[in-house]
Amino acid sequence: MDLVHLVLRYLHLLGFAAVFGGWAVAWLSRKYGFNTAMLYGIAVQLATGIVLAGLASAEPDANHAKIGVKAVLALLLAVMIAVPVWKKREKVAAGHFWATGALIAVTAGVAVFWQ
Secondary structure, three states: OOOHEEEEEEEHHHHHHHHOOOHHHHHHHHOOOOOOHHHHHHHHHHHHHHHHHHHHOOOOOOOOHHHHHHHHHHHHHHHHHHHHHHHOOOOHHHHHHHHHHHHHHHHHHHHHOOO
16 A cells, blocks of 8 residues: 555656646746646646545544645646636736746645645
């Protein structure tokens, strides 16, 4: 079971890398749009996050508040990324772009610093 947990966590981190990497590429190229790497990355994060949350809930000392906050943040990110990609928008508003980047950073912060 430990191997499954480690593989899921690894895939979850790869999903984060795709989301953050796609956002950083858009920022550095000054395009301020979202790409399919971000869409697939957030999909991987949602899928693996749900399974990881289920595995964590089986443990007696599970932090349900953290799991809930992470789920809400991931759903917000998924909507913020998926809608412009599905509508094939090449650019998004600057506020939308920067809010997405901030939400990516906050989500990573919750994962790392909330014990």
